Amino acid sequence: GAGVSQSPRYKVTKRGQDVALRCDPISGHVSLYWYRQALGQGPEFLTYFNYEAQQDKSGLPNDRFSAERPEGSISTLTIQRTEQRDSAMYRCASSPTRAYAGELFFGEGSRLTVL
Amino acid sequence: KNEVEQSPQNLTAQEGEFITINCSYSVGISALHWLQQHPGGGIVSLFMLSSGKKKHGRLIATINIQEKHSSLHITASHPRDSAVYICAVLEETSGSRLTFGEGTQLTVNP
Numbered sequence: 649g650a651g652v653s654q655s656p657r658y659k660v661t662k663r664g665q666d667v668a669l670r671c672d673p674i675s676g677h678v679s680l681y682w683y684r685q686a687l688g689q690g691p692e693f694l695t696y697f698n699y700e701a702q703q704d705k706s707g708l709p710n711d712r713f714s715a716e717r718p719e720g721s722i723s724t725l726t727i728q729r730t731e732q733r734d735s736a737m738y739r740c741a742s743s744p745t746r747a748y749a750g751e752l753f754f755g756e757g758s759r760l761t762v763l
Numbered sequence: 764k765n766e767v768e769q770s771p772q773n774l775t776a777q778e779g780e781f782i783t784i785n786c787s788y789s790v791g792i793s794a795l796h797w798l799q800q801h802p803g804g805g806i807v808s809l810f811m812l813s814s815g816k817k818k819h820g821r822l823i824a825t826i827n828i829q830e831k832h833s834s835l836h837i838t839a840s841h842p843r844d845s846a847v848y849i850c851a852v853l854e855e856t857s858g859s860r861l862t863f864g865e866g867t868q869l870t871v872n873p
Contacts, residue, residue, distance in 0.1 A: 681861070690849055690863035691806075704859040737804065752796065754806040 652755035669725045669758045671740030679743040684736040730762045769864040782837040786850030800847040
């Protein structure tokens with residue numbers, strides 16, 4: 649596609665449920681990043697992929713969060729046993745080069761609300 | 764103390780004014796990004812800097828690595844420039860982790 653696509657755009661779930669958020673980066677982009685952004689705050693780094701390799705997951709808050717990019721293209725961020733504090737905008741960005749050496753292209757985000 | 768601090772947090776200007784947004788950071792970096800977040804929430808990359816100065820249209824970004832400081836300038840500001848401007852640094856030690864500032868909310872009135 650022409651840009652970074654994320655789905656779903658909005659997700660409302662009950663506490664304790666698992667959610668999967670999808671990111672479809674720009675075709676051919678090497679790097680893929682996941683961030684989250686609470687209301688009124690700046691984005692917070694979660695994890696980084698170089699092709700299919702998850703090279704940095706230091707921003708994942710705990711082991712309920714995981715991410716994969718099995719074929720080096722589409723990525724899925726999974727949150728297990730969701731909690732209310734997980735509510736945020738989850739953003740994906742891709743770059744044609746490795747690790748922030750180039751411009752970042754952001755998706756529109758997936759807004760997660762945990763009730 | 765945040766590793767990346769922006770000032771001011773909020774800025775209101777009249778159309779045509781020269782705008783400056785500042786970013787200071789405390790870690791060694793290999794690059795710095797300036798991002799623009801629209802009222803609808805979308806984020807757009809404006810600049811990536813590792814040294815010196817870049818210009819694109821009415822936007823100018825500068826960085827002083829020794830002083831660990833960057834500025835974003837907007838000349839002849841316009842109401843459509845109203846947005847949140849975010850500074851983010853690529854930490855030298857991590858190689859991939861981008862640390863963001865809290866953002867500066869700019870409102871330009873006609």
